[in-house]
Amino acid sequence: MNLLITGGAGFIGSNFIRYILNKYPYYRIINLDKLTYAGNLENLRDIEANPNYAFIKGDICDEKIVDQLVSRKPDVILNFAAESHVDRSILEPQAFIKTDILGTQTLLEAAKKYSIDKYVQISTDEVYGSIKQGSFTEQSPLKPNSPYSASKAGADLMVRAYSKTYDLPVLITRSSNNFGPYQYPEKLIPLFVTNLLEDKKVPVYGDGRQVRDWLYVIDNCEGIDCVLHYGKVGEIYNIGADNERTNLEITKIILKETNRDESHIEHVKDREGHDRRYSVDSTKTKSLGWQPRYQFEEAMEKTIQWYRDNPNWWQSLKSGEYLEYYKKQYQKRMYVKDGIF
């Protein structure tokens, strides 16, 4: 099978490419990635010489390059490419609308032109918004609250429109929060692990009681693999781990694993529009034969060990551009002390 994968130099995409080439050594993959701050060819260093893998630097909004690649008639297009960080979307929403919505539409248009057999959109549970109790199913309405989730919801609706209007064979996966190796150190788990390994403090937003359902990235790769091969065209599939933790619980696990105490916690101003809880019902994906395989504690240990073993990977990302960004964010999030003026 020939796959055109977009955003394959990012966190989930690079794990997925490695997973697919190991499981199906005869599949061929072209990876189209713009190499934004989040795209990193170091994530794929071990497979770049694989004859069944090729990398093309380019933007999914660029009709010309997308047309050139899709005209090679891949069997499947899997779109992982996105601006993916909620905090950045609050600062700069436009980049999210461009890549997440316009980029998706550019891919869909090419998929239509060349009658591609399958288009898989990698979406997120965040499109449903926040839920107090229970879990969202694939039938739940979309109520995104951040510019990131609104852009992803816009993309999902465009995928739906191409399916309904042009009969394009599409599938959508909506997974919960992933964690694992190669995750950019701006997201909660890699940021906190790497800060603590450097003996720095960790910024917990608001009261830290927000809940996320944490899914090991390989479990997500297996879920996407299952949907790709066994999913029904035109359908949406939730991929969650049924592993809900508050941010403070996650923080305490990482503190323990890195031998730090709670004096390393810094409570900072809450994120604007912060979703309280995400939760998805994955019954439909489980009915295809998938289920998460990794125990959370074991996967967290493996993940923390990976960051411990690969300081060069994250230290270079935490300097330069990232550091400037992080400083800006951090200053913005510091509480203004009571009575200061």
Ligand code: NAD
């Ligand atoms: P990431 O930010 O680590 O990687 C995104 C990749 O897309 C990068 O390699 C980047 O260079 C590339 N990219 C960005 N804009 C591009 C463009 N215009 N053209 C081509 N490439 C571009 O993101 P991730 O965490 O790996 O997420 C991958 C996908 O999974 C995203 O669509 C995201 O919305 C979705 N998702 C992520 C999570 C999570 O917890 N990380 C959970 C659910 C869904």
Ligand code: TYD
């Ligand atoms: P994040 O990893 O950004 O994923 P998302 O917002 O897409 O769920 O954040 C996970 C949770 O951790 C979210 O509730 C925000 C919180 N958080 C912090 O408390 N401090 C931080 O520095 C970051 C990055 C996130």
